[in-house]
Amino acid sequence: MFDLEKAIKDWRKTLRRYETLEDGLIAEIEAQLRDTYEARKSEGLGDEEAFRTAAEQVGSVETIAAEYYKNRARGLAGGPPWRPSRFFPALAWNYAKTAWRKIRREKVYAAINIAGLAVGLACAVLTLLYVRQELRFDQYHARKDRIFRLVSKLQGASYDAIAKVPGPWAEAALKELPDIERTVRFFFLNETLVSRGGKRFYEEGGFYADPSVFDVFSFPLLKGNPATALTAPGSVVVTERFARKYFGDEDPLGASLTFDTKDEYLITGVIRNVPAESHFTFDFLVSMASYTDTARRDDWRWLQFYTYLLLKDGASPGAIAEKFPQILRRNLPEPEAVRYTAFLQPLTDIHLRSRLFREMSPNSDIGTVTIFSAVALFILLIACINFMNLTTARAATRMKEVGVRKVAGASRPQLVRQFLGESVLMSGIAFAGALGVIAFLLPVFNSLTARSLVLFEARQAGFLAAMAGLALAVGLASGAYPAFVLSASKPAAVLKGRTRGIGGGLLRKGLVVFQFGVSALLMIATGVVHDQLGYIQKKGAGFDQDQLIIVPMRDQGMKARYEAVKHELAGVPGVVAVAASGNLPGGGDWGIPYVPEGIPRDKIPDIRILAVDLDFVATYRFGLAAGRGFSPDHPGDATGAFLINEEAARQLGWTDAVGKTIGMPTIQRAPAPVVGVLKDFHFRSLHEKIGPILLFIPPAEWMTVFSVRIRPENIPATLAALERKWRELDPAHPFTYAFLDERFARLYQSERRMGRLLDYVAALAVLVACLGLFGLATYSAERRTKEIGVRKVVGASAKSIVVLLSMEFTRLVAAGYVIAVPFVYYAMSRWLQGFAYRMSLGPGPFVAAGLAALAVAWLAVAFQSIRAALANPTESLRYE
Amino acid sequence: MLSKTLMAASTRPIILAILSRGEDYGYNIIQKVKDVSGGALDWKDGMLYPVLQRMEIDGLISSKWKASGETRPRRYYRLSDAGRKELAGELAGWQCVWHAITKFTAPLPAGD
Numbered sequence: 001m002f003d004l005e006k007a008i009k010d011w012r013k014t015l016r017r018y019e020t021l022e023d024g025l026i027a028e029i030e031a032q033l034r035d036t037y038e039a040r041k042s043e044g045l046g047d048e049e050a051f052r053t054a055a056e057q058v059g060s061v062e063t064i065a066a067e068y069y070k071n072r073a074r075g076l077a078g079g080p081p082w083r084p085s086r087f088f089p090a091l092a093w094n095y096a097k098t099a100w101r102k103i104r105r106e107k108v109y110a111a112i113n114i115a116g117l118a119v120g121l122a123c124a125v126l127t128l129l130y131v132r133q134e135l136r137f138d139q140y141h142a143r144k145d146r147i148f149r150l151v152s153k154l155q156g157a158s159y160d161a162i163a164k165v166p167g168p169w170a171e172a173a174l175k176e177l178p179d180i181e182r183t184v185r186f187f188f189l190n191e192t193l194v195s196r197g198g199k200r201f202y203e204e205g206g207f208y209a210d211p212s213v214f215d216v217f218s219f220p221l222l223k224g225n226p227a228t229a230l231t232a233p234g235s236v237v238v239t240e241r242f243a244r245k246y247f248g249d250e251d252p253l254g255a256s257l258t259f260d261t262k263d264e265y266l267i268t269g270v271i272r273n274v275p276a277e278s279h280f281t282f283d284f285l286v287s288m289a290s291y292t293d294t295a296r297r298d299d300w301r302w303l304q305f306y307t308y309l310l311l312k313d314g315a316s317p318g319a320i321a322e323k324f325p326q327i328l329r330r331n332l333p334e335p336e337a338v339r340y341t342a343f344l345q346p347l348t349d350i351h352l353r354s355r356l357f358r359e360m361s362p363n364s365d366i367g368t369v370t371i372f373s374a375v376a377l378f379i380l381l382i383a384c385i386n387f388m389n390l391t392t393a394r395a396a397t398r399m400k401e402v403g404v405r406k407v408a409g410a411s412r413p414q415l416v417r418q419f420l421g422e423s424v425l426m427s428g429i430a431f432a433g434a435l436g437v438i439a440f441l442l443p444v445f446n447s448l449t450a451r452s453l454v455l456f457e458a459r460q461a462g463f464l465a466a467m468a469g470l471a472l473a474v475g476l477a478s479g480a481y482p483a484f485v486l487s488a489s490k491p492a493a494v495l496k497g498r499t500r501g502i503g504g505g506l507l508r509k510g511l512v513v514f515q516f517g518v519s520a521l522l523m524i525a526t527g528v529v530h531d532q533l534g535y536i537q538k539k540g541a542g543f544d545q546d547q548l549i550i551v552p553m554r555d556q557g558m559k560a561r562y563e564a565v566k567h568e569l570a571g572v573p574g575v576v577a578v579a580a581s582g583n584l585p586g587g588g589d590w591g592i593p594y595v596p597e598g599i600p601r602d603k604i605p606d607i608r609i610l611a612v613d614l615d616f617v618a619t620y621r622f623g624l625a626a627g628r629g630f631s632p633d634h635p636g637d638a639t640g641a642f643l644i645n646e647e648a649a650r651q652l653g654w655t656d657a658v659g660k661t662i663g664m665p666t667i668q669r670a671p672a673p674v675v676g677v678l679k680d681f682h683f684r685s686l687h688e689k690i691g692p693i694l695l696f697i698p699p700a701e702w703m704t705v706f707s708v709r710i711r712p713e714n715i716p717a718t719l720a721a722l723e724r725k726w727r728e729l730d731p732a733h734p735f736t737y738a739f740l741d742e743r744f745a746r747l748y749q750s751e752r753r754m755g756r757l758l759d760y761v762a763a764l765a766v767l768v769a770c771l772g773l774f775g776l777a778t779y780s781a782e783r784r785t786k787e788i789g790v791r792k793v794v795g796a797s798a799k800s801i802v803v804l805l806s807m808e809f810t811r812l813v814a815a816g817y818v819i820a821v822p823f824v825y826y827a828m829s830r831w832l833q834g835f836a837y838r839m840s841l842g843p844g845p846f847v848a849a850g851l852a853a854l855a856v857a858w859l860a861v862a863f864q865s866i867r868a869a870l871a872n873p874t875e876s877l878r879y880e
Numbered sequence: 881m882l883s884k885t886l887m888a889a890s891t892r893p894i895i896l897a898i899l900s901r902g903e904d905y906g907y908n909i910i911q912k913v914k915d916v917s918g919g920a921l922d923w924k925d926g927m928l929y930p931v932l933q934r935m936e937i938d939g940l941i942s943s944k945w946k947a948s949g950e951t952r953p954r955r956y957y958r959l960s961d962a963g964r965k966e967l968a969g970e971l972a973g974w975q976c977v978w979h980a981i982t983k984f985t986a987p988l989p990a991g992d
Contacts, residue, residue: 035907059924067930
């Protein structure tokens, strides 16, 4: 018999299962059910049938309960509690706790792991920032693909190719080659005293430039008309920075500046500052029309103009270059035209792929950029692999946790998420750490590379995102192993203590070999670079560079009375000797045609001219190979004597050079005897072979600079005294000076920079490798705790165990070193070939780096080995 | 039959409309809807109650249990002022929709 009340009671029970259905709500729905039941009965249905249809009419209890839940939980995430969820908010806290406990309990591992990855990421980010900037050089010019630099080669010259060509080239090329649209020439403006009102500064950053500069290059004019700004003589276009220096917030356009206290220049335009990513830079441009020495400007032999060509769309630089010899032959006499070849360089290649003689400013080279990117990527790779390696190695100790979680009902996807989350958390911390490291290192890095790199700027956003993505990927990859392998383990086996060891031993060993190989390579390279720089310093220039200061003559009038000024300066206390000259070793070199006795015209070697005075040889303390130097005791030297160096004697084929005669017809010097031969000295850097040099005493107006040798004691007082004296001698121009040895040091700037950068990079590589090794040693010692216990019980000494554990890694480190040596030997031999004078590549740096690698490896391993060896075996064997 | 979305959208305005004529309880509301629509508006009875609860939470209606002698106790719902306002808004909205639909489906005037 159907019992309505029992049926309703049962139905009510199904409602009570849902916590959202409170009693009041159930009563309401029950009333609904009863009303419907009565209605069905009155329609003539039987008891049971009426109840069934009424209950059906009410609908799915579960759905109703879910609807009520939504009312209650609106704003909360997730569905009703009885519906299985993929995410348990309550467990998330547990995961966080587990992860945090793991980090705390294994502080050392966590620190090593995070620090290693952070350093690796930081290193990669820094280097890639640098590399990105290098690759962006000159890319901002809108017509960059059509701009080429015209450069030249001269047969028999001491250099390979020079970045400049004679002045008339540009016009001839434009006239005769229809594929050239525009040309623009730059010519260095000598250091100039610029003044406006009370503001006076020596300015080095100026060029003479053709008016077409704004048609060819993208230097946008903020003020002024690009078409006319540089057409008239006496006009100057300045950068914003330069304008601010002299005018502050005033409008500089139309104002005038005084150059060298006498020439008035009218400001006809203001341009944006030249971007740092330019192979040349300037603060102001003076119109080429202001350059008055037209004889030199139109001389086909005077190689002083940096010349850029803008080709027409689709023009072939190769085809244009083929026509150069014709132009040359038309403008130069036959023998010279043949000696001389011109070729084109794409603008965007100049910064990284051009190392010509007399570049506008020192360039980088693509080799260095490639090496640094490779090294950075290596370090990053090592750091990433270390991170994964350590994470997976440590995961083995968590088998029991996995077992317990599984027994408690954790599903596999849950475990996978837990492990992935943990490793991503670690890599996330590492990324944050890397940003901190970068923020700290960027200023150091900038001063090392002489750049002004910025990390946090809009155009780096994509790059930073990529790096964050990389960190995330490393986190995921290193979490993947424990996530997928451990979560698959059988809880029963794990909890009974039957854990499967984690393999991959060979891979780990290979890794240690690889990282120590890279570290050894970098250490050796660093050693070689420093040794060569030391060699340069020791070898010196061939004369006494120390305590020699250079004081340029500023006042044109001073040239005529330079002897008197010299005398005044020599009287200043602390001054040993003073000499005047037209040019200097380490600075610009001059070429003047000369006629040596008995040598046919076409066999005369190219020679560098050093235009000096009677005191120069004594002041510089050049060594003498034969004869005597110029001297005030022989006043006739001023017009009737020459000096050459040993190399010049060799090239001229003069075994006994003293007494041979040389003439200089172009400057009206009749043949005069060579009075002495100087020992070879370095005119420029040790990259260049010592070339032949000819010294003579020019007319007074050729003099440009004093060289003052001072006593090593109390240099500041001497400098102050010199400055006071200078103010008496030339009140219009401030006293400026430079130390010659510093000028020479600047010739090795890029090598020094590379050396210092290598120091850091090598240190980082070694650090990361050691962190990895330390982690692995710790892991290994821990895994072998029982083995060590047994060994000790059967009588092994602590010492023998330390040796056992250390040897394992020593072999790997040694293998890495052995593999690295041939690579680095080859690379460094090639680097040294860039120096005409170089040390021999001895075993020194190799031995030192090997010992250092071993020492740091032992240090990294020692701590763990000793701890493991000293542990009481009862500790490790207690549970057997 | 109405589409699911239209059912969902219309439930609340219909309840509001029914309650605008005075307080009522769940079973009765369902019956009125069925009668008026000739069965086209076929609600699963149980689904009405969560909607009523939601509307009460939103302050559109209020409820009170009442037992009147011979019948069993029932929860009666009554429109609040906010509910009245809501109904006016809904009415305007639905009229607007109705106007738009009829306007576009009406035959176009002939001739020019």
